[in-house]
Amino acid sequence: MSVYKTNTGWRVEISFKDASGKYRKKGKRGFKTKKEAEAWAAEYSVTNGNPTLKKGTLTLFSDYFDEYQQLRFGAGLKENSREAWHAVRKFVVDVYFNNTTLDQITRQKYQAFLNDYSKGMKRKSVMKRHQIMKQILMQAFHDGLIPADPTYGVIIPGAESKSADEKFLQVDEFNKLLNYIEKSDKLIKWRTSFMIYLIALSGLRAGEALALTRDDIDIDAHTISVTKTKQRSGESTTPKTKSSVRTIAMPDRFFGNYKKFVNSKSEWNDAKELFDGRRWATINNTWLERIEIELGFENIVSVHGLRHSHVSYLLSKGVDINYASKRLGHSNVTITQEIYAHLLRDKQQSEETKTLNILDEID
Known part of the structure; x- marks a missing residue:
């Protein structure tokens, strides 16, 4: 195939075998661009006889x-x-x-x-x-552009993800993190650490927390309304699923610190967002990792890991998994069971001891 420019536009010429096996030539001129000329050549060759020229050889x-x-x-x-x-x-x-x-x-x-x-x-x-x-x-x-699927049978390499018991904080670590933030007015008033604090006590997704406004926090009812999530573009859209739209009850300890956080802010954006339009949790993750290392935690988790830690802590204290599932905004409890099948080690040891005691008491 040859493609070249003329005074009247681009011209293309191709040679191919027709259905009878004879070599033929075909040319056409007047194309506005080289790409149009190549596309025509490809289309013509694959629709005439048994061509040697395949469209896949010309398509980037x-x-x-x-x-x-x-x-x-x-x-x-x-x-x-x-x-x-x-x-x-x-x-x-x-x-x-x-x-x-x-x-x-x-x-x-x-x-x-x-x-x-x-x-x-x-x-x-x-x-x-x-x-x-x-x-x-x-x-x-x-589409017939390639003779085989090159992804068939390939091996997906890469390091394995963390095991289930490394995705969340242990009970003592979870408590230590909350206490570390609560004892410092500076950290309560700083949006990076206050967002960590909020997620730890609510189990929200990072995007849901970033989209929160003052109107979403009901101090009198002690609840947070989750109706939107923040996208990386900065736009707040509907949450991940219908079940993600929910109202979460929050503990008393949160609201005293929430008032400190709100009263410390001198400026708000038009939407009155708690975190001033921040689009992602990169800074929060960096700060959280530093504090976890400083406090000597066994597991170093991300902001999303705090969501796991929140629910795992509740389950370890005997909270019903159906309620935990609704609090998370999961579409069904099966998802929750699959994610949190591996409870905190403290809970596992407690349940094992309880089981053995029960069995030993059998007459």
Whole structure:
């Protein structure tokens, strides 16, 4: 195939075998862009006879990705899902498959990408990127642009995630963190540490906490209303699921400190957000990790780990799992049971001792 520019636009000429096996030539001129000329050549070759020229040899993976991504976005995706697609475009497509045509992505090339990308990554994170890439390449296969799905049978590498007992604080650590913040007026009045405090006592998701406004806090009723979540764009949208819209009862200890926090703020944004429009919890995670190390905690958890710690603490104290599930905003209790099947070690040891005592008492 040859593509070149003329005075009247772009011209393309191709050679191919027709259905009878004879070589033929075909040309066309007048295309406004080189890309249009190449696209016509590809389309003509795959629809005439038994061509040697395949459309997948002319289609850049990045172009096909963008086209499929727009279709997905048009079908309606929440912002966090859109961000996941944008991340794949930036950190995978642009880095590993720049200027790569569809037919050049073999299983070996794709596995090599996974092996390199997974360095220093959790397997779960690599899997999330792979699932989006797999959607694209499977669609290309079903569209007839490539002869095989290069993601079939690949191995997803990466480090294993933390075990269940490392995702949350132990009872004494949980109490120590709350006391550490409560004993300092400076920390109660600082939005970074106060958000840590709020999540520990409420079990909110970070996005739900970031979206809170003064109107969501009912001091008289001692409740927090969860009706929205903060996206990375700064927009507050409806929560993750319908069951995430909920009202959470809060302990007395929270509201005394909440008043200190509110009274210390000299300025509020138009929405009266508690955390002044902050979009993500990066600063909170950094501060929390430093304090956990300083206090000598066995497990170093993230802000999301505080959500796990909150519920695990309640379950260890005998709170019904059905109530805990509703407090978290889970769509059903099965999700809660799967996540928190592994209770705090303190609870496990207590239940084991209780069981043995009961069995020993049998006449």
